[in-house]
Amino acid sequence: MIRYDxxxxxxxxxxxxxxxxxxxxxxxxxxxxGALRRAAGDQxxxxxxLTGSGxxxxxxxxxxxxxxxxxxxxxxxxxxREHYNPIVELIATMAKxxxxxxxGVAAGAGASLAFACDLRIASDKAKFALAFAGIGLAPDxxxxxxxxxxxxxxxxxxLMLLGEPLDAARALELGLVTRVVPTGDLAKAAxxxxxxxxxxxxxxxxxxxxxxxxxxxxSLPDALAMEAxxxxxxxxxxxxxNATEAFLAKERPTFxxx
Numbered sequence: 001m002i003r004y005d006x007x008x009x010x011x012x013x014x015x016x017x018x019x020x021x022x023x024x025x026x027x028x029x030x031x032x033x034g035a036l037r038r039a040a041g042d043q044x045x046x047x048x049x050l051t052g053s054g055x056x057x058x059x060x061x062x063x064x065x066x067x068x069x070x071x072x073x074x075x076x077x078x079x080x081r082e083h084y085n086p087i088v089e090l091i092a093t094m095a096k097x098x099x100x101x102x103x104g105v106a107a108g109a110g111a112s113l114a115f116a117c118d119l120r121i122a123s124d125k126a127k128f129a130l131a132f133a134g135i136g137l138a139p140d141x142x143x144x145x146x147x148x149x150x151x152x153x154x155x156x157x158x159l160m161l162l163g164e165p166l167d168a169a170r171a172l173e174l175g176l177v178t179r180v181v182p183t184g185d186l187a188k189a190a191x192x193x194x195x196x197x198x199x200x201x202x203x204x205x206x207x208x209x210x211x212x213x214x215x216x217x218x219s220l221p222d223a224l225a226m227e228a229x230x231x232x233x234x235x236x237x238x239x240x241x242n243a244t245e246a247f248l249a250k251e252r253p254t255f256x257x258x
Contacts, residue, residue: 002031003053004038009046009198010191011039018054023062024109029083036087040094046257047198048094049190050117051101052110060108060131080140084109088142091116092213095206097197101190102126102177107165112141115150118209120177121193122168123186128176129165149216150176202257203237 003014013035015022024032039048052058061079069077091098091113100117107129114120114128130147132139139147139160148156151174159166168180181189197205207230215223234240243253 001025001028002035004035006042006045008191008195009044010049010194011035011042011045011047012049012051012191012194013039015050015052015058018052018056020062021056021059021105022052022054022110023059024083025062025065026077026079026083028062029079029087033083033087033090036090036094040090040096043257045198046096046200046202047194048096048098049101049194050091050098050113051187051190052103054104055125056104056110057100057102057106057126058110058113059105060110060112063135084112084141088112088116092142092146093209095209096202097200097205097209099190099194099197101186102128102168103183103186105129107131109141112139112143112146115146115176116142119193119197121186121190122171122177122180123183124168124180125183126168126171126177126180127165128171129163130160131163133161134163150174199255201239201243201255203239204234207231207234 001017003016005012013032015028015032017023017028036048039045069075097119098117100114100120102114102120102122104123104125105127106114108131111128111130130139130143143160147159151159155174166174166176168177171177172180211223211227211230214226218226238258239255243255246253
């Protein structure tokens with residue numbers, strides 16, 4: 001249900017339930033969280049690529065499992081707190097860049113997973129749908145936090161309240177995705193971008209993620225203070241010293257996450 005592969009310092013995590021549009025059961029969510037923890041803790045992995053198999057990226061919660069829980073009186077079975085929240089928090093706070101390759105439909109929690117990633121590259125066949133309200137639910141999996149930071153509060157409210165799907169071109173126009181490529185080129189383009197991230201300044205990327213998250217909920221003076229602290233830490237790394245020397249020598253820097 002989850003494939004995990006590592007090449008060129010990139011951990012590729014693939015949701016692999018194509019017959020069910022990669023919808024999320026408890027088993028899949030636990031496996032996904034485990035794969036993300038594995039990637040986060042592996043020092044040889046310097047970027048993570050999240051994608052889906054078949055015609056969907058992820059259709060969100062498996063509604064058959066959800067219906068069984070409702071029938072049994074279990075409601076949401078605490079899956080938001082136990083599964084979705086830890087997954088999204090790990091993606092957002094991981095000290096290495098996470099790229100989503102959106103190969104098809106990303107709906108509900110599936111869209112939320114993509115929004116939690118640092119960058120998104122989409123197939124021209126991709127579609128995004130915030131389908132929560134359509135089944136009488138509020139947004140989850142971080143969508144209320146991530147979406148408005150990507151497109152603004154007004155547009156986020158529109159997308160969530162109306163639930164109208166977005167095609168790849170409109171998603172690019174709104175800034176939901178970094179780039180759109182033909183379906184047949186997605187795997188190659190995503191891998192190339194992930195490798196580029198993996199070869200970059202991993203420690204500085206992590207600091208950038210922390211700075212953005214902190215600044216989103218703090219005042220300008222607080223954000224400036226955090227920037228100064230993070231800059232001091234980055235300046236003390238071997239990567240910064242080597243990159244400065246390479247710049248002065250007119251050479252291309254090599255980053256080793258040190």
